[in-house]
Amino acid sequence: MMRTRPLKVALLGCGVVGSEVARIMTTHAEDLAARVGAPVELAGVAVRRPSKVREGIDPSLITTDATALVKRGDIDVVVEVIGGIEPARSLITTAFEHGASVVSANKALLAQDGAALHAAAEEHGRDLYYEAAVAGAIPLIRPLRESLAGDKINRVMGIVNGTTNFILDKMDTTGAGYQEALDEATALGYAEADPTADVEGFDAAAKAAILAGIAFHSRVRLDDVYREGMTEVTAADFASAKQMGCTIKLLAICERAADGESVTARVHPAMIPLSHPLASVRGAYNAVFVEADAAGQLMFYGPGAGGSPTASAVLGDLVAVCRNKLAESTGPGESAYAQLPVSPMGEVVTRYHISLDVADKPGVLAQVATVFAEHGVSIDTVRQQGKDGEASLVVVTHRASDASLSGTVEALRNLDTVRGVASIMRVEGE
Structure with missing residues (x-):
């Protein structure tokens, strides 16, 4: 009735x-x-x-x-x-x-x-x-809070801002620079007149805090989320990504530590393999990839904004x-019983893509490799191109802590043979 x-x-x-x-x-x-x-x-x-x-x-x-x-x-x-x-x-x-x-x-x-x-x-x-x-429009909060309530979620990784995905997708598919792609996003109504909240990752960081809190039954605030924007991503970064069989996305990543005793939440640009489901998310769409013990890998996809x-x-x-x-009842409220602490970014372990501008002369590669070894960061691949006394050196590492990588980069900047660190990008989804 x-x-x-x-x-x-x-x-x-x-x-x-x-x-x-x-x-x-x-x-x-x-x-x-x-x-x-x-x-x-x-x-x-x-x-x-x-x-x-x-x-x-x-x-x-x-x-x-x-x-x-x-x-x-x-x-x-x-x-x-x-x-x-x-x-x-x-x-x-x-x-x-x-x-x-x-x-x-x-x-x-x-x-x-x-x-x-x-x-x-x-x-x-x-x-x-x-x-x-x-x-x-993507059903995400309720599946995490209710459908997966009996499971253990280990990782939530996704594209949660349509503006940034549109810009990066344009850079990837057309070769456009950042400003050109942003101008098109603005003209089409995907970007605000002041796009700071989107392109600097503030919008995605707020969403990451909410997702991490629900997924890990712990209180995660905006201040706990590490954040990097995407304004420094260049066409050269995309060219390097393509050589690795990757593309670049601005990702929100929330994950449980290997020992299960803490969590991390972060937002930053990252290279991901073209084989990963998130790599195929185009335009202003959103997608979130969830990894759980019993359910395995789940993908949530759809329009992430708009009236x-x-x-x-x-x-x-x-x-x-x-x-x-x-029914004179209420639905599920906050679940923060786990009270897992949020670890600092320095404890995050992942792979890295580092592009260096160096002098084109003998011994440079050996000096660079020594610095990586001294900081406990293992090198996976190296690619070097030189011309007229200048060279670019691209190093892709094995998994290492963010703190170790930061120490490595600081030491590289102090080498006389390193003219500059052109870009640093994390490699995720492998």
């Missing part, structure tokens, strides 16, 4: 994502009611610019007083898609205090204050769902939260 009293939803934000949430709630109202077991009604929309025309939304629902909206005693669920830290944090906690559960797409807030928000939700017996915070894809994830959470509301 369907309950006749509707479940009332307050929408905070009506931009690209919020407007799509409102549209789907209206056009799919009958289907949503059938799936939930009660009508789901948009009861108010908080915006900053009330004069803007919002097609399909009753003007009487528009308000600029978000705080008053979430304090209404009749609101069942608050959907937060305004982003940022404040006022989103205060509005979410106020919603819990006044009886509403929350669906959020706010990756930055969850990466910074997820533990406090989960604690507030638990204190008031409410739900906090956030599938849309990571990888857009409709993100709204799809929001509506999925909204249906789940509304069902919980009718």
Whole structure:
């Protein structure tokens, strides 16, 4: 039997994502009611610019007083898609205090204050769902939090930012330089006017913190995530990658240490073999590769951003939260029982691709090899090209710690025969 009293939803934000949430709630109202077991009604929309025309939304629902909206005693669920830290944090906690559960797409807030928000939700017996915070339409949070709850996840590695993947894909397939590819991404609407959050890895780092926390049942904050941007990636890097049978992606990598006693979370450009499933992810798409004890290797793929894809994830959470509301229950909250510490980047072990500008004369290779040996970094392959007294030396290592590699590079810079370190890139996925 369907309950006749509707479940009332307050929408905070009506931009690209919020407007799509409102549209789907209206056009799919009958289907949503059938799936939930009660009508789901948009009861108010908080915006900053009330004069803007919002097609399909009753003007009487528009308000600029978000705080008053979430304090209404009749609101069942608050959907937060305004982003940022404040006022989103205060509005979410106020919603819990006044009886509403929350669906959020706010990756930055969850990466910074997820533990406090989960604690507030638990204190008031409410739900906090956030599938849309990571990888857009791709079902990822719920599979990690629920479907794989009985398994042990060892690694989560993925492309979680569509803008950066579009840029790197263009550089790879067309030979374009970074700026040229960025300009095209901006013209097509994939990159913001200020692309810093994307290209410097801040967006991906927030998502990595969320994924690591869920996967390893430990609290991982944004500050725990090592981050490198991709603005220094060049056409020469792609040429070297192709010679190795690789391409370059900006990856978010969360992994459990070999001894199982700690975890790491990092975001940086990396070379990956063309045979790896992530290498074939093109354009602005996202993909996440999960490795677990029992399930083995799993791949999640799809559109990672945009109004409709993100709204799809929001509506999925909204249906789940509304069902919980009718059942007078709540879904899974924070799981941080493992309390695994986050190790520093220096303890990460992987392979490296180092490109050096050196003097083209006898003995240089021997000097370089000695430095690697002194720091305990084993060389896998070396490629050297020289012309007119100058040479480029490309070294690919076996697996070594990041700290050992950093010491090696610092010592190389002090060699008289090394004119410069052109690039350093990690090699993953092998």
